[in-house]
Amino acid sequence: xxxxxxxxxxxxxxxxxxxxxxxxxxxxxxxxxxxxxxxxxxxxxxxxxxxxxxxxxxxxxxxxxxxxxxxxxxxxxxxxxxxxxxxxxxxxxxxxxxxxxxxxxxxxxxxxxxxxxxxxxxxxxxxxxxxxxxxxxxxxxxxxxxxxxxxxxxxxxxxxxxxxxxxxxxxxxxxxxxxxxxxxxxxxxxxxxxxxxxxxxxxxxxxxxxxxxxxxxxxxxxxxxxxxxxxxxxxxxxxxxxxxxxxxxxxxxxxxxxxxxxxxxxxxxxxxxxxxxxxxxxxxxxxxxxxxxxx
Numbered sequence: 001x002x003x004x005x006x007x008x009x010x011x012x013x014x015x016x017x018x019x020x021x022x023x024x025x026x027x028x029x030x031x032x033x034x035x036x037x038x039x040x041x042x043x044x045x046x047x048x049x050x051x052x053x054x055x056x057x058x059x060x061x062x063x064x065x066x067x068x069x070x071x072x073x074x075x076x077x078x079x080x081x082x083x084x085x086x087x088x089x090x091x092x093x094x095x096x097x098x099x100x101x102x103x104x105x106x107x108x109x110x111x112x113x114x115x116x117x118x119x120x121x122x123x124x125x126x127x128x129x130x131x132x133x134x135x136x137x138x139x140x141x142x143x144x145x146x147x148x149x150x151x152x153x154x155x156x157x158x159x160x161x162x163x164x165x166x167x168x169x170x171x172x173x174x175x176x177x178x179x180x181x182x183x184x185x186x187x188x189x190x191x192x193x194x195x196x197x198x199x200x201x202x203x204x205x206x207x208x209x210x211x212x213x214x215x216x217x218x219x220x221x222x223x224x225x226x227x228x229x230x231x232x233x234x235x236x237x238x239x240x241x242x243x244x245x246x247x248x249x250x251x252x253x254x255x256x257x258x259x260x261x262x263x264x265x266x267x268x269x270x271x272x273x274x275x276x277x278x279x280x281x282x283x284x285x286x287x288x289x290x291x292x293x294x295x
Contacts, residue, residue: 008108008131008217011048012074014041018054019063019071045070047225048108050240073115097126098273102147104131105217109236110147114280121276125269144264145274147281150194150254158265162278164253167195169246170237172226176244186211186228188219195231197249256281 017027017038024038031038046053053067063071102111107129130143149165175185187200187208195216200208208229213219219230224240231251237243258278264270 008048008104011041011045012070014038015045015053015063015067016071016074018042018061019067023059023061024056044221048221050224050242070112073112097128098145098269099128099130099143100145100147100273100277101130101132101143103149103217104215105220105233106147106149107131108217109220109233110281114283118276118280122273125273127273142261144261144267144270145277146259146261147277148257148259158260159257160259160274160278162256162258162281165256166234166253167231167251168234168237169197169200169229169249170223170232170243171229171246172223173242173244174226175229184208186222188213188222188228188230190214190216190219192216194254195251197231197251200229200248 014027014031014033014037017030018024021027021030024035024042027038028035042054049066049070051066052064053070055062055064148159171185175183184202184206185208188211189196190213199210202208211222211228213222216232220232220236222228223230223232223243226242229246231249232243237245258274258281260270260274
């Protein structure tokens with residue numbers, strides 16, 4: 001079976017179904033997909049997270065502690081999205097949801113790990129989450145807040161700088177062993193000019209084969225699974241024990257900003273959420289990766 005396209009929402013939906021059904025076959029029936037697809041979605045999610053999420057040693061699948069924690073975080077986000085859905089609002093006095101937009105990569109590696117904490121501190125503000133495929137993609141003008149990389153000066157938005165995201169070249173440890181080092185790996189990259197580097201030369205003297213992905217999340221998945229090397233944010237690479245930083249590529253830091261669309265920036269609820277997100281994200285990220293300076 002071909003590898004499924006990475007999709008954080010579908011992967012999380014499968015994990016929720018596994019937690020409910022307690023087996024891959026039960027989850028496949030709940031979701032109307034094949035058993036192979038369930039197993040591959042769980043495999044992809046475990047690769048991204050870097051931990052076992054399901055104990056599959058018996059026919060009855062049981063979530064590990066890491067899996068249970070991820071399910072709880074996912075359910076908290078689902079609850080927020082449902083609270084923010086127009087069809088769920090019981091009366092006209094219920095506040096219109098704030099639309100928060102961010103790239104898939106930041107949702108998975110920044111918002112998801114800290115959202116459980118944010119939810120406990122948030123006032124009773126309904127939120128609708130939207131994800132962007134590209135890490136430097138421009139947010140839609142209809143959103144209230146957006147996490148953006150390299151777009152602090154966007155004309156239709158008021159920006160608050162959180163800091164500078166730093167990048168490095170990483171490889172899975174399995175590619176650096178004496179038996180595998182002789183094989184030249186693929187170099188996974190994206191088309192974004194800010195993250196593009198020249199062709200790389202592996203220690204054996206051969207140029208790596210360039211594989212262009214649609215988004216940086218696909219690059220992360222490929223590198224974390226040992227399929228090749230790639231440029232990753234240091235807040236991801238430095239926190240994964242199976243990844244090793246390499247020399248040979250130089251990428252300038254990119255500004256991470258939280259933007260408020262003009263016309264919405266002065267709303268108290270927008271200001272509250274913007275301040276909270278900026279503070280929590282700065283705490284999650286390592287000082288080497290991002291500064292806590294506010295713009």
